Amino acid sequence: MSPESAGYRDAGITAVLDYGAGNLTSVENALRHLGARFRTTNDPALLADAEGVIFPGVGEAAASMAVLEKTGLGEGLRSFLATGRKVLGICIGCQVIFDRSEERDTTCLGLVPGAVRRFTRGAGLKVPHMGWNAMHFTRAHPVFVGIPQDTRFYFVHSYYPDPVDPEMIAAVTEYGITFPSCIARGNLVAFQCHVEKSGPFGLKLLSNFLAWDGTWAEAPARAAAHA
Amino acid sequence: MLEKRVIVCLDVKDGRTTKGIRFKDNVDVGDPVAMAQAYYEQGVDELVFYDITASAERRAIRIDTVRRVAENIFIPFSVGGGISTVEEMREVLLAGAEKVSVNSAAVRKPDIIAGGAALYGSQCIVLGMDVARDSAKPSGYEVVIDGGRTRTGLDCLDWARKAESLGAGEIVLNSIDADGTRDGYELTVTRLVSRAVGIPVVASGGAGKPEHLVSVFKDAGADAALIASMVHYGEWTVGGIKDHLIRSGIHVRTA
Numbered sequence: 001m002s003p004e005s006a007g008y009r010d011a012g013i014t015a016v017l018d019y020g021a022g023n024l025t026s027v028e029n030a031l032r033h034l035g036a037r038f039r040t041t042n043d044p045a046l047l048a049d050a051e052g053v054i055f056p057g058v059g060e061a062a063a064s065m066a067v068l069e070k071t072g073l074g075e076g077l078r079s080f081l082a083t084g085r086k087v088l089g090i091c092i093g094c095q096v097i098f099d100r101s102e103e104r105d106t107t108c109l110g111l112v113p114g115a116v117r118r119f120t121r122g123a124g125l126k127v128p129h130m131g132w133n134a135m136h137f138t139r140a141h142p143v144f145v146g147i148p149q150d151t152r153f154y155f156v157h158s159y160y161p162d163p164v165d166p167e168m169i170a171a172v173t174e175y176g177i178t179f180p181s182c183i184a185r186g187n188l189v190a191f192q193c194h195v196e197k198s199g200p201f202g203l204k205l206l207s208n209f210l211a212w213d214g215t216w217a218e219a220p221a222r223a224a225a226h227a
Numbered sequence: 228m229l230e231k232r233v234i235v236c237l238d239v240k241d242g243r244t245t246k247g248i249r250f251k252d253n254v255d256v257g258d259p260v261a262m263a264q265a266y267y268e269q270g271v272d273e274l275v276f277y278d279i280t281a282s283a284e285r286r287a288i289r290i291d292t293v294r295r296v297a298e299n300i301f302i303p304f305s306v307g308g309g310i311s312t313v314e315e316m317r318e319v320l321l322a323g324a325e326k327v328s329v330n331s332a333a334v335r336k337p338d339i340i341a342g343g344a345a346l347y348g349s350q351c352i353v354l355g356m357d358v359a360r361d362s363a364k365p366s367g368y369e370v371v372i373d374g375g376r377t378r379t380g381l382d383c384l385d386w387a388r389k390a391e392s393l394g395a396g397e398i399v400l401n402s403i404d405a406d407g408t409r410d411g412y413e414l415t416v417t418r419l420v421s422r423a424v425g426i427p428v429v430a431s432g433g434a435g436k437p438e439h440l441v442s443v444f445k446d447a448g449a450d451a452a453l454i455a456s457m458v459h460y461g462e463w464t465v466g467g468i469k470d471h472l473i474r475s476g477i478h479v480r481t482a
Contacts, residue, residue, distance in 0.1 A: 025323040029298050059348050121425045126450065128350050128396055130427050132230045132272055132480040152230060152480040154303055156325075156350045174228050197303050197325065199267070 008210035012051030014038040017077070017093075019057070019067040027056045027090070030196040030203060036210050042067075044076025052214070053080055056196070057092030058156070061101040061116065064092050065108060074109050081111060081188060086214035088143075088206075089190030094161055094183060097190060103159050112183060114163035125176040128158045135181050135193065139170040141216060143189055143208040151201045153193035155181075160192060187214040230480045231444045231472070232272040232451035233465060234429060235458055237262060239308075240279045242288045260295045266458070267300045269465035272480055274300065275328070275399070275453065278308035286315065290322045297323020307355050313342045320347055328399060330355035331372035334379050334386070337393055344394025349426075354395040358383045358416055359403045368416045375403040383416060384423045391424045398424065399453065401431040409435025409456065417447035429453055437463070437471035444477050 014031065018024055018040050031038045031054075038054075039046065047053060055077060057064060068074035081087055089097055096108040101116035108116070119127045132152040137144055160179040163169060170189070171182035183190045189209070195202040238245045243257040263274055276296070278289050293306055306319045307328030316327045316339075327347075333340050333354060343352045359378070361369040368383040379386075387398055400420050402413035412430045421428040427450035430443045434454045443449045457463045469479045 025297055025321060026301075026325070029323060030301055032298070033301070058350065124448075126425055126427050128426070129229065130350065130397065131232050131450065133228065155229075156303075158350075194303075197301060199302050203301055 008036065008207075011210065012037070013049065014052045014054055014210065015047050015050035016040040016054045016056065017073055018042045019064060019071060019073050020059075024056055026194070026196045027054060030206055031210075034203060034207050034210065042071050042073060044072045044079075047076050047080050050080070050085070052086040052088065052209070052212075053077065054088045054090070054209075055093035055097075055190075056090040057096075058194075059092050061092065061096055061103040061106040061108065061159070064096055065106055068096065068109070078109065078111060084187050084214060086209070086212055087188045087190075088209045089183075089188070090196065091157060091192060091194055094190035094192050095159060097183075097188070098161060098163070101159060111188070112163055112168065112185065113165065114161065114168075116159045117162050118159050119176065123176070128156055129160075129175045130156045132198075133173050133175060133181075133193075135171045135173055135191075137171045137182075139184065141170050141182075141184055141189065142212045143205055144170075145208055146204055147201050147208075153181075153191075153195065153198040153202060155193045157192060161190070184216060186216060189216075228478060229450075230272070230478050231449075232429075233440070233468060233472075233479060234273040234275055234451050234453045235266045235271050235465065236275040236277060236431070236453050236455045238277050238279055238455075239289075239292060241282065242280075242292050245279065259292055260299060263296050263300050263304070266465055267302060269458075270469060270481065271302070271465045273302060273451070274304040276304065276306045276308075276324075278306065280308075285309070286318065290318055293319055293322040293324050305353055307353070311336075311339065313339065313346055316343050316347065316352075320351060326351045326353050326397070328353035328355045330357065331377075333390065334370060334372050334381065337389065340390055340393040340395050344396070349394045349396035352395050353397045353399055354387075354390040355399045355401065356383065356386065356390070356420075357401045357403050358413075366416075366419055368419070371403055375406075384419060387420050387424050391426050395426060397427045397429065399429040399431055401453075402433060405433030406431075407456075408433050411435065411439040412443040412447065412449070412452070414442060414447040417443055417449050421448040421450070427451065437468045437475075440468065440472060441475045441477060444472070445475075 303325035305326035311332035
């Protein structure tokens, strides 16, 4: 992979939201490795000049929501999305965008209609779902370019997103059930897996996000092929 | 479906790896970062750094190593070895490790598991558990600490269940009896622990050839297998082991 050719070296700055959910070191290291211009911030005012926002996180929904409300980052993210600029959610950042989470029955940001549900233990199914699993693309998306169908990404989570509108599901993963592992709508794309810890293909996906113009032709659902 | 994980363990002392390593080409065989990079390129799924530094500067040295690994390796890795406070956990996680593992300290003070899980989430708290055969215990295995020097009187299944209830997100189960033998993992205890808990179990100790990983995945239900000398001495690569696993019908990630 060649970050130099990715077309974002001269692009604007990417804001990484710091809302106290786990550590952001991994995302920062990956962005640095890719040569991206970025700034980590907990100040919604500092999103004003950003070209895109990365909304990462490891942690717990209720604690995350509390900080998002206290800092104003939740409202900041809502306003930012409304401008049409691109947003990448990762893990908890792919969960608190929904209406609510079953994790401590938490009311979330409500940016995407739907809920976040817990995996049910049993039949040999361990929770958390921890390890490498296939992302099966169900839609084509600019951030998937160059990533083969069913590439393995790293997951660590006990809850999964469940959007009301199935058209927003861009990739699915099997773990006892088939759950949505990528949510896409217009300028928002969100992954349940940790793209920043998913080896060279994870870096490729991040690089694609940095190069993305934030638009997505919402073609009808079809099997995507990116070999 | 979820892949079985192959994890390489590196023992680090004073910021250098401690085992003789036979890498080809330009890898600095004592530099944990260079070795981690080599295993990353071979397609390892995860790395474990076990820090056996004894000096007063251990925390600063450890953080420096973790930071350098995190800047270069874009897969999950965990750090263990003598971690006994949530403050030490925080340092390691902030430096870029995905997970932190506790072993002897958790037996002495189980609250560290609950404390760590409450602050950082269960997914990053790993219980390292060393066990030795003991027919007097209900399960047949006793928990030992301090590198196997101290017996605890704890039955391994009681401790595994307790650690899970306190918030551990994963168990690395190391058999003292099998460790270093290269005769294969201790399948019985791996199967027992794997069935007793609902969190992932990583088998450790005894791997000498790929067939050993096949057995521990197929016959003992391990979610992941830890290897060290198999790859450190240049006998196998991670890719070579994974090819063998795939031919044996085990689902693993190919790089």
